[in-house]
Amino acid sequence: xxxxxxxxxxxxxxxxxxxxxxxxxxxxxxxxxxxxxxxxxxxxxxxxxxxxxxxxxxxxxxxxxxxxxxxxxxxxxxxxxxxxxxxxxxxxxxxxxxxxxxxxxxxxxxxxxxxxxxxxxxxxxxxxxxxxxxxxxxxxxxxxxxxxxxxxxxxxxxxxxxxxxxxxxxxxxxxxxxxxxxxxxxxxxxxxxxxxxxxxxxxxxxxxxxxxxxxxxxxxxxxxxxxxxxxxxxxxxxxxxxxxxxxxxxxxxxxxxxxxxxxxxxxxxxxxxxxxxxxxxxxxxxxxxxxxxxxxxxxxxxxxxxxxxxxxxxxxxxxxxxxxxxxxxxxxxxxxxxxxxxxxxxxxxxxxxxxxxxxxxxxxxx
Amino acid sequence: xxxxxxxxxxxxxxxxxxxxxxxxxxxxxxxxxxxxxxxxxxxxxxxxxxxxxxxxxxxxxxxxxxxxxxxxxxxxxxxxxxxxxxxxxxxxxxxxxxxxxxxxxxxxxxxxxxxxxxxxxxxxxxxxxxxxxxxxxxxxxxxxxxxxxxxxxxxxxxxxxxxxxxxxxxxxxxxxxxxxxxxxxxxxxxxxxxxxxxxxxxxxxxxxxxxxxxxxxxxxxxxxxxxxxxxxxxxxxxxxxxxxxxxxxxxxxxxxxxxxxxxxxxxxxxxxxxxxxxxxxxxxxxxxxxxxxxxxxxxxxxxxxxxxxxxxxxxxxxxx
Ligand SMILES: Nc1ncnc2c1ncn2[C@@H]1O[C@H](COP(=O)(O)OP(=O)(O)O)[C@@H](O)[C@H]1O
Ligand SMILES: [Mg+2]
Numbered sequence: 001x002x003x004x005x006x007x008x009x010x011x012x013x014x015x016x017x018x019x020x021x022x023x024x025x026x027x028x029x030x031x032x033x034x035x036x037x038x039x040x041x042x043x044x045x046x047x048x049x050x051x052x053x054x055x056x057x058x059x060x061x062x063x064x065x066x067x068x069x070x071x072x073x074x075x076x077x078x079x080x081x082x083x084x085x086x087x088x089x090x091x092x093x094x095x096x097x098x099x100x101x102x103x104x105x106x107x108x109x110x111x112x113x114x115x116x117x118x119x120x121x122x123x124x125x126x127x128x129x130x131x132x133x134x135x136x137x138x139x140x141x142x143x144x145x146x147x148x149x150x151x152x153x154x155x156x157x158x159x160x161x162x163x164x165x166x167x168x169x170x171x172x173x174x175x176x177x178x179x180x181x182x183x184x185x186x187x188x189x190x191x192x193x194x195x196x197x198x199x200x201x202x203x204x205x206x207x208x209x210x211x212x213x214x215x216x217x218x219x220x221x222x223x224x225x226x227x228x229x230x231x232x233x234x235x236x237x238x239x240x241x242x243x244x245x246x247x248x249x250x251x252x253x254x255x256x257x258x259x260x261x262x263x264x265x266x267x268x269x270x271x272x273x274x275x276x277x278x279x280x281x282x283x284x285x286x287x288x289x290x291x292x293x294x295x296x297x298x299x300x301x302x303x304x305x306x307x308x309x310x311x312x313x314x315x316x317x318x319x320x321x322x323x324x325x326x327x328x329x330x331x332x333x334x335x336x337x338x339x340x341x342x343x344x345x346x347x348x349x350x351x352x353x354x355x356x357x358x359x360x361x362x363x364x365x366x
Numbered sequence: 367x368x369x370x371x372x373x374x375x376x377x378x379x380x381x382x383x384x385x386x387x388x389x390x391x392x393x394x395x396x397x398x399x400x401x402x403x404x405x406x407x408x409x410x411x412x413x414x415x416x417x418x419x420x421x422x423x424x425x426x427x428x429x430x431x432x433x434x435x436x437x438x439x440x441x442x443x444x445x446x447x448x449x450x451x452x453x454x455x456x457x458x459x460x461x462x463x464x465x466x467x468x469x470x471x472x473x474x475x476x477x478x479x480x481x482x483x484x485x486x487x488x489x490x491x492x493x494x495x496x497x498x499x500x501x502x503x504x505x506x507x508x509x510x511x512x513x514x515x516x517x518x519x520x521x522x523x524x525x526x527x528x529x530x531x532x533x534x535x536x537x538x539x540x541x542x543x544x545x546x547x548x549x550x551x552x553x554x555x556x557x558x559x560x561x562x563x564x565x566x567x568x569x570x571x572x573x574x575x576x577x578x579x580x581x582x583x584x585x586x587x588x589x590x591x592x593x594x595x596x597x598x599x600x601x602x603x604x605x606x607x608x609x610x611x612x613x614x615x616x617x618x619x620x621x622x623x624x625x626x627x628x629x630x631x632x633x634x635x636x637x638x639x640x641x642x643x644x645x646x647x648x649x650x651x652x653x654x655x656x657x658x659x660x661x662x663x664x665x666x667x668x669x670x671x672x673x674x675x676x677x678x679x680x681x682x683x684x685x686x
Contacts, residue, residue: 085582099586
């Protein structure tokens with residue numbers, strides 16, 4: 001069993017506190033994505049799990065043993081590096097066989113495992129080539145093959161797709177998902193790309209400034225972010241944030257006053273949750289996909305307003321419409337046919353059932 | 367548009383200049399030939415001409431101050447059949463080069479690996495390492511001559527007066543007078559002088575091997591020893607082949623050290639091709655024989671160069 005536990009894990013470089021006491025339980029055979037902006041400590045965390053980086057404080061457990069002092073080779077892990085780190089002087093076959101040879105696996109067994117992995121990854125014809133003679137996508141596959149043949153308890157990936165072009169990235173993403181279904185193991189996958197995290201992971205860990213912001217399933221991260229950071233990091237285009245004031249709308253209902261002219265009613269079932277923030281300056285968060293062109297009779301919780309379009313970005317299936325409220329740029333997602341010429345006022349419907357209310361004092365979602 | 371057209375792809379509209387016509391027939395490399403022409407001229411006048419002259423002398427009875435006439439292979443036949451010192455010279459030169467280069471490779475690797483790991487006073491150590499290399503050979507060899515001299519030898523003095531050596535009753539040694547010790551001494555001084563070149567070049571090679579390869583190997587289960595044999599050494603091979611190539615050439619042709627320390631003695635036990643050829647050609651005025659001796663170096667060098675160049679060519683197919 002290869003559950004991984006991180007307990008108050010801390011990493012300090014000379015001047016940088018790269019990881020500042022994180023706690024995380026990774027379950028057996030779970031696919032975990034560590035995601036966050038560049039420099040937030042994802043790679044450092046992964047390298048500590050791998051044993052390539054000393055731990056400043058805290059504890060890492062793999063299975064039921066503490067591995068703080070265990071060298072990488074005895075941790076039964078495999079790692080796929082961002083730049084693949086293939087051995088340039090070895091053929092693809094030898095690259096994949098290297099770890100097995102060091103472990104004194106029999107020749108026949110090595111051959112069987114390398115060919116099996118090559119089959120899974122579709123690189124059977126490349127076995128005699130050197131890394132130099134491979135394309136980026138092929139190198140990526142070899143790097144994964146090198147990890148697969150070892151049949152380790154844990155796979156670590158550090159931004160494995162970020163050196164590929166956009167199309168190949170999407171293709172390999174699907175591939176990785178398929179492979180994980182065939183080769184069931186615990187995976188820790190580092191990426192700065194939230195879409196990769198959303199599409200691949202069983203659970204996502206969002207990190208920021210060396211701390212974990214939130215852990216949850218892709219669905220939870222998208223629908224129930226706990227902090228403003230997670231709310232803005234997950235989802236593309238990013239969530240809109242507008243300063244607002246929670247005001248009483250009569251009959252015990254609440255409304256958000258965005259400007260002197262624009263107030264949006266809060267759905268009744270949310271009123272209880274937000275009441276304690278009555279008359280306070282808050283931040284209203286709403287995703288572009290929840291502001292659309294006007295839908296008459298949309299149902300309860302849908303509010304309407306009008307705004308002048310400033311920029312329009314057609315994306316085919318939908319059109320992104322940008323406008324501003326009180327100088328703050330807002331993005332909405334409309335049906336292409338509903339979008340008129342730029343500069344004109346356009347009626348919008350906003351789905352308040354999907355709103356988030358953020359307390360600016362601590363940037364937490366209420 | 368014209369500015370971005372590939373060189374060598376003819377555009378064919380305006381009448382062709384001499385240049386473009388040449389380019390058409392010779393191919394896109396014509397500029398390249400133009401650029402190497404000056405160095406080619408210098409090479410021919412400074413290397414090919416003296417070499418041709420040496421070949422001519424070796425086939426003549428040239429004597430300093432006298433007109434030379436062609437005598438065929440007589441000089442070579444004399445050296446191979448009559449001259450009983452020549453076999454010794456051949457043996458000395460091979461021993462000298464092989465032992466010295468082997469030691470330089472071995473200790474060069476060790477020093478480079480150590481220097482790479484040193485973090486405090488890094489610059490100081492790397493700088494100090496270079497001293498034997500940058501100091502004038504004639505001067506440092508004189509220093510060694512003092513150190514090894516039978517009368518003034520620092521080593522013998524230390525063996526006699528410094529505890530615990532004084533208790534062991536070692537020495538005094540005749541470093542430059544005993545045949546075996548003399549050859550060992552000149553080999554050692556050559557090694558001492560040539561080591562920095564190896565250390566610095568190997569260090570540069572080591573630094574160019576990316577860390578992530580070692581990390582990948584570590585995760586694959588490699589011990590320190592495995593990493594050295596399976597990653598470091600193979601990736602260092604092209605660099606090693608180049609330094610060995612240069613060093614072998616210079617060591618085979620070494621002159622200064624033997625000339626200053628032993629002048630080929632005792633009893634010709636330390637003569638190398640260069641010093642022996644000097645003895646014939648300059649001291650004994652027999653330029654023909656001198657030239658013939660030094661030409662024996664040519665096949666040995668050619669063989670070494672071809673062998674090592676093939677090794678390099680095979681191995682530089684890496685991309686780190
Ligand atoms: N070897 C190192 N020495 C000093 N600081 C480092 C080192 N590696 C990473 N850092 C710092 O630690 C922080 C986290 O880095 P990293 O884990 O690589 O971030 P991420 O992978 O999330 O982009 C960054 O501020 C980075 O500059
Ligand atoms: Mg990183």
